[in-house]
Amino acid sequence: MVEINLAYCDERTLMEAAEHFKREGSMQLLEFLTPKALEKFQNMKWRHVYVPMKYSYRFVAAPKIPWFSDFVSHIIGGPINVKLSCLSFAHGDYSVLYDSLKPGKGYAIMLDINDFPESWGGYTVFMKGSKEVVRVVPKRNSLTIVNQNNLKSFHKYVNHHAKYPRIFLYGIAVPK
Amino acid sequence: MWINQKYLNKIPQLKTQFALNKPFPHLILHDFFSSKIEAVAAALLKEKFHELNADLYQFQQTGDCKKATQSAVKAFHKFFSSKEFIQLISKITNTKLKWIDMSGFIYGDTDYLLPHDDRLSGRKIAYILNLSKGFTKTDGGALQFFKGSKIVKSIPPAFNTFTIFKVSPKSMHQVQEIMSDKKRLSFAGWFHG
Numbered sequence A: 001m002v003e004i005n006l007a008y009c010d011e012r013t014l015m016e017a018a019e020h021f022k023r024e025g026s027m028q029l030l031e032f033l034t035p036k037a038l039e040k041f042q043n044m045k046w047r048h049v050y051v052p053m054k055y056s057y058r059f060v061a062a063p064k065i066p067w068f069s070d071f072v073s074h075i076i077g078g079p080i081n082v083k084l085s086c087l088s089f090a091h092g093d094y095s096v097l098y099d100s101l102k103p104g105k106g107y108a109i110m111l112d113i114n115d116f117p118e119s120w121g122g123y124t125v126f127m128k129g130s131k132e133v134v135r136v137v138p139k140r141n142s143l144t145i146v147n148q149n150n151l152k153s154f155h156k157y158v159n160h161h162a163k164y165p166r167i168f169l170y171g172i173a174v175p176k
Numbered sequence B: 001m002w003i004n005q006k007y008l009n010k011i012p013q014l015k016t017q018f019a020l021n022k023p024f025p026h027l028i029l030h031d032f033f034s035s036k037i038e039a040v041a042a043a044l045l046k047e048k049f050h051e052l053n054a055d056l057y058q059f060q061q062t063g064d065c066k067k068a069t070q071s072a073v074k075a076f077h078k079f080f081s082s083k084e085f086i087q088l089i090s091k092i093t094n095t096k097l098k099w100i101d102m103s104g105f106i107y108g109d110t111d112y113l114l115p116h117d118d119r120l121s122g123r124k125i126a127y128i129l130n131l132s133k134g135f136t137k138t139d140g141g142a143l144q145f146f147k148g149s150k151i152v153k154s155i156p157p158a159f160n161t162f163t164i165f166k167v168s169p170k171s172m173h174q175v176q177e178i179m180s181d182k183k184r185l186s187f188a189g190w191f192h193g
Helices: A011-024 A035-041 A068-076 B011-020 B037-044 B071-080 B083-093
Strands: A026-029 A047-051 A055-061 A080-089 A107-112 A124-128 A131-136 A142-147 A152-155 A166-175 B026-029 B050-053 B057-061 B099-107 B112-116 B123-130 B143-147 B150-155 B161-166 B173-175 B184-192
Touching (some): A011 A026, A011 A068, A068 A080, A068 A166, A080 A107, A107 A124, A131 A142, B011 B026, B011 B083, B037 B071, B037 B184, B071 B099, B083 B161
Antiparallel strands (some): A047 A055, A107 A142, A107 A166, A124 A131, A124 A152, B026 B161, B050 B057, B057 B099, B057 B112, B112 B173, B123 B161, B123 B184, B143 B150, B143 B173
């Protein structure tokens, strides 16, 4: 069972998070899961996907988290559908803004499992045209939600200084 | 004299080799320029470089070298953009070429250029002249050619190696990440039709 930090079950905290998200269009919740829940993301059997001019990363189906959609719905302010995958970006992995990439719809959800220093690359950048509008630098056990309507995103190349991969749950939440 | 005499004596062979090379037409010409290129490399380091950082790349680049401040770089650009040199490359590549652009590049630790094919209106032949010394395989910085999703050719950044290739839907290539403190110095750009 993947369990949430009980602090985020408090109605007042949830309301504040929802207000922040409405105001800013993005938000990050730290210490999101219980420490035990993080152990679920170790020793995964990754599958590599590689299209050189588009992306290189590894993925695996995410563990089922029954409460997750409801929680994100509270923050976003309406019912959503979200399907999560577990992604890993190791040295040499990346995704780019390739020509046929369409602007995003809905909300990008990232639940980072480990810290990942910005100097290693691997962070997620959201662009509006040629302007960077949000940069998500992975923090251990953090949930990030970004309203990605009309934004395109990429994952910065992970360089040789990276000591381990960036591992995170990733999904797009679409209003029902 | 800018070009190493040994190459001027075998233009027909170069033309044949260019067309035959796989995975797309190209040539790798070691010691292509005369020893004058040593002074050009030293002068290039005195030009102003700008840091560029995006999804596809991370490196330092000068403006177009037609606006170079160093006399040795200006002189090299003058030769490289001359009618005679462009005609020579036209002959080798069997492609009608009209003009060039040229920038200087420095790739330092963790810098890279991800896979792309260079296709943009007017670009016919891409070129890279490497001007760094002492690179080994573990330093990275190789120019790498793809066939599908596989790297099939890796060209280490050796001093005074001039690489040209035909820009086409097949010309997917990348510059491997630099994995040491060494600096990969080069000129690169395109011959336009």
